[in-house]
Amino acid sequence: MARIAVVGDGPAGLSAALFLAKNGHDTTVYGDDDSLVEFAELHNYLGRPDADGTAFMDTARQQATDAGATLVSSTVVAVDEDDEGFAVTPDEDAAPVQVDYVVIAGGKESQSLAARAGAEVADGAVVVDGDAQTTVDGLYAAGHLVRPERSQAIISAGWGAAAAIDIISREAGRDVHDWDSPSD
Numbered sequence: 001m002a003r004i005a006v007v008g009d010g011p012a013g014l015s016a017a018l019f020l021a022k023n024g025h026d027t028t029v030y031g032d033d034d035s036l037v038e039f040a041e042l043h044n045y046l047g048r049p050d051a052d053g054t055a056f057m058d059t060a061r062q063q064a065t066d067a068g069a070t071l072v073s074s075t076v077v078a079v080d081e082d083d084e085g086f087a088v089t090p091d092e093d094a095a096p097v098q099v100d101y102v103v104i105a106g107g108k109e110s111q112s113l114a115a116r117a118g119a120e121v122a123d124g125a126v127v128v129d130g131d132a133q134t135t136v137d138g139l140y141a142a143g144h145l146v147r148p149e150r151s152q153a154i155i156s157a158g159w160g161a162a163a164a165i166d167i168i169s170r171e172a173g174r175d176v177h178d179w180d181s182p183s184d
């Protein structure tokens, strides 16, 4: 079981947390419940044709929690790579928490956290590969901070899922799908 810190509790962070926790990983989401979706009325999120943003986020938070993720109310102030993975400082007064992986999903303002941890930022966006991994091994970035000028809720959720599936696959030592069927 890997220890993962998810920084940010919007669609990207909660989507990552849902997959990670559902697959048995120790997943903590740090956030302040202030997603941009709270200001939205969604008519373009497939499967949720008319969702009030606040109701959408309430459902998402509940779904991630039900899967086993721990949601902590805080604004992370530092993510630092070290010999054992990463040290995440949840707020100014808190001691750093040691984790194996970090998914930064705190929107555009969290680009500075990724940069501090050593991730490349170019042309106003955190640079990631197709699995949402930054230029630092084990450090992922998902959602608005990787496409600040082309941001949609469903795209953010997809990036969070991609990060999670990569972590789950790395831990399993093979490619993994998280596929369920009615007979499960």
Ligand SMILES: Cc1cc2nc3c(=O)[nH]c(=O)nc-3n(C[C@H](O)[C@H](O)[C@H](O)COP(=O)(O)OP(=O)(O)OC[C@H]3O[C@@H](n4cnc5c(N)ncnc54)[C@H](O)[C@@H]3O)c2cc1C
Binding pocket: 007, 008, 009, 010, 011, 012, 013, 030, 031, 032, 033, 034, 035, 036, 037, 038, 039, 040, 041, 042, 043, 044, 045, 074, 075, 076, 077, 105, 106, 107, 108, 109, 110, 113, 142, 143, 144, 145, 151, 152, 153, 154, 156
């Ligand atoms: C008025 C408005 C209408 C919109 N309408 C639509 C729409 O119709 N359809 C659509 O698809 N999209 C819409 N959007 C865009 C959509 O809200 C974003 O694409 C989406 O919220 C991005 O998700 P995210 O998870 O990447 O980031 P966010 O939703 O921004 O979530 C990031 C979360 O992380 C928190 N955070 C930031 N820094 C830290 C930190 N250091 N530590 C801990 N937590 C942190 C933030 O406070 C926030 O809670 C709209 C946006 C606005 C403002």
